[in-house]
Every structure is written in C-alpha cells, then in structure tokens.
Amino acid sequence: MLVIRLNKVTSTQDFAEVISNMLYEDFLIIAEEQTKARGRLGRSWYSPKGGLWFTYVKKNFRTEMIQLSGLKVAVAVLDVLRKFVDAKIRWPNDIVVHDKKIAGILIEAKTYEDNINLSDLFIGVGIDVAVKEFPSDVNATSLYLELRKEVELSIDEVITKIDEYLNVDNKKAVDIVNQFLSIKDRDVILKGENWEKKCKALFVDYMGRLITECGIYEVDDVHRVETL
Ligand code: BTN
Incomplete structure (x- = not known):
C-alpha cells in the first residue's frame, strides 16, 4: 500500500x-x-x-x-x-x-x-x-x-x-x-445545533443511534456529548 x-x-x-x-x-x-x-x-x-x-x-x-x-x-x-x-x-x-x-x-x-x-x-x-x-x-x-x-x-x-x-x-x-x-446508564448533556438536553444514556442500537431515557438520537444531530 x-x-x-x-x-x-x-x-x-x-x-x-x-x-x-x-x-x-x-x-x-x-x-x-x-x-x-x-x-x-x-x-x-x-x-x-x-x-x-x-x-x-x-x-x-x-x-x-x-x-x-x-x-x-x-x-x-x-x-x-x-x-x-x-x-x-x-x-x-x-x-x-x-x-x-x-x-x-x-x-x-x-x-x-x-x-x-x-x-x-x-x-x-x-x-x-x-x-x-x-x-x-x-x-x-x-x-x-x-x-x-x-x-x-x-x-x-x-x-x-x-x-x-x-x-x-x-x-x-x-x-x-x-x-x-463510557456513558452507559449515565446522565449526559446532549448538545445539538440550537438545543441541549440532559438525559440518561442507555445503549447504542444497530443503526448506530444513541438510545436514551428521553429519546433516540442520530449521530448527525448531536454535536457534543458531555458527561456530568
Ligand atoms: C473528532 O474527534 O472530532 C475527530 C478528530 C480527528 C482528527 C484526525 S487527526 C488526522 C486527521 N486529519 C485531520 O485533520 N483530522 C483527522
């Protein structure tokens, strides 16, 4: 190569x-x-x-x-x-x-x-x-x-x-x-373009999305994940 x-x-x-x-x-x-x-x-x-x-x-x-x-x-x-x-x-x-x-x-x-x-x-x-x-x-x-x-x-x-x-x-x-x-079963702050939300992260599904207690998040919609 x-x-x-x-x-x-x-x-x-x-x-x-x-x-x-x-x-x-x-x-x-x-x-x-x-x-x-x-x-x-x-x-x-x-x-x-x-x-x-x-x-x-x-x-x-x-x-x-x-x-x-x-x-x-x-x-x-x-x-x-x-x-x-x-x-x-x-x-x-x-x-x-x-x-x-x-x-x-x-x-x-x-x-x-x-x-x-x-x-x-x-x-x-x-x-x-x-x-x-x-x-x-x-x-x-x-x-x-x-x-x-x-x-x-x-x-x-x-x-x-x-x-x-x-x-x-x-x-x-x-x-x-x-x-x-690293964020499994932990509270995280998810930040997007004009929004942020505190949620408990649960797991990643087979499409690569993050499943949380407040909903399902696509990779492209989340700009930053902060741990507390
Ligand atoms: C990220 O965490 O947002 C991705 C960082 C990727 C950095 C690498 S270093 C080699 C390659 N060249 C770049 O300009 N970026 C990637």
Whole structure:
C-alpha cells in the first residue's frame, strides 16, 4: 500500500482528498504535525508532534457501509488502546480514558459520480500518544500522561485492526460499543445545533443511534456529548 509520511501538513484529511482523485488503490497519509487539523463538525483538532495523526483512504468502499464505519473504526482504535489503558467509547466515536478524550475519529466520504454505490472513504484518526500537555480548553489526555512513560504505537497494527473491524457485521461492532460505552446508564448533556438536553444514556442500537431515557438520537444531530 502507498504510505506517505509528512513532517508537517495542514491536515492529512485535506492532503488525502487532494491526491485521492489521482489514485486507484487504498493509501495512507501520516503526519508528524498538523497545523489546521479538523475534527467532527468543523471543530479544530490539536495536533502537535507526539501524536499519531493519519488519514487512511479506502477506495471503492461500499456507500451503504459508510453509516457504521465510524463506530467500527472506533472499536478498532479501542482494541489497540486497551492494551495500554482502560479506554472506553463515548458515543458516537470518541475514545476516552476516565472521560478525557484520548483519540478522535473523523469519517468523510466522496461518492463516485459514475457509481453511487461506491465511495472514497477518508478515515481520519488522531491518537494522543506522547502529547505532554494540552491547551486549557481541551479536555484530553494521552498515553504518556496516563502511563507516565513513552510507548510505541504501531501504525501497522492500527491499520490491520481498522481493516478487520470494517469487515465485521454491524451487530458484532455495536455489541462491542455497548460493552465499552463510557456513558452507559449515565446522565449526559446532549448538545445539538440550537438545543441541549440532559438525559440518561442507555445503549447504542444497530443503526448506530444513541438510545436514551428521553429519546433516540442520530449521530448527525448531536454535536457534543458531555458527561456530568
Ligand atoms: C473528532 O474527534 O472530532 C475527530 C478528530 C480527528 C482528527 C484526525 S487527526 C488526522 C486527521 N486529519 C485531520 O485533520 N483530522 C483527522
């Protein structure tokens, strides 16, 4: 597979989107540092040296499989991180340790004009491996801060796990999410565009929606989930 390693880039996601039109096979863009990285819903993503920042592009990805792909990638990253720390999933696809974010996943897709059943899938993953401090407004942690020592995270292992979990059936992936759901049976504040609601989170259903005591929530409608 084509792997491009960059010292510094605005965003591996932007870089991947630009070159993807020229390529026909899956590829991986890894950067040591990003200056304009983004998270879900256009938020910025802090990415100094010390993290694992990459975009993995799957070509000819079945469009119908995009819906649960974020959740499956979260399960893959969780699997790798649980070898080191007691990581959990905060729906929809944040990885947290003691409610502090340690990894984030951004899924973007571009459906082919000549075949709407297939898409380029841009899997953006940020893992705080050896980040030593965060800006005061970022509630995050890193493997280094949790373990107080440097650990090596193998990108090959992360990619192998992503491929493995993208191929598992939806039920199995969702079962794992529920097993490690950080907000299960907890009161959370759900925030959308112009609303917020305090609810008890129950579980994630097989369509990837959050079932709470106050209703069912779709991933795209919830901008933020805060634990109390
Ligand atoms: C989120 O939690 O909102 C998702 C964060 C995703 C960050 C990664 S880092 C590599 C890739 N490039 C980006 O600009 N974003 C993703």
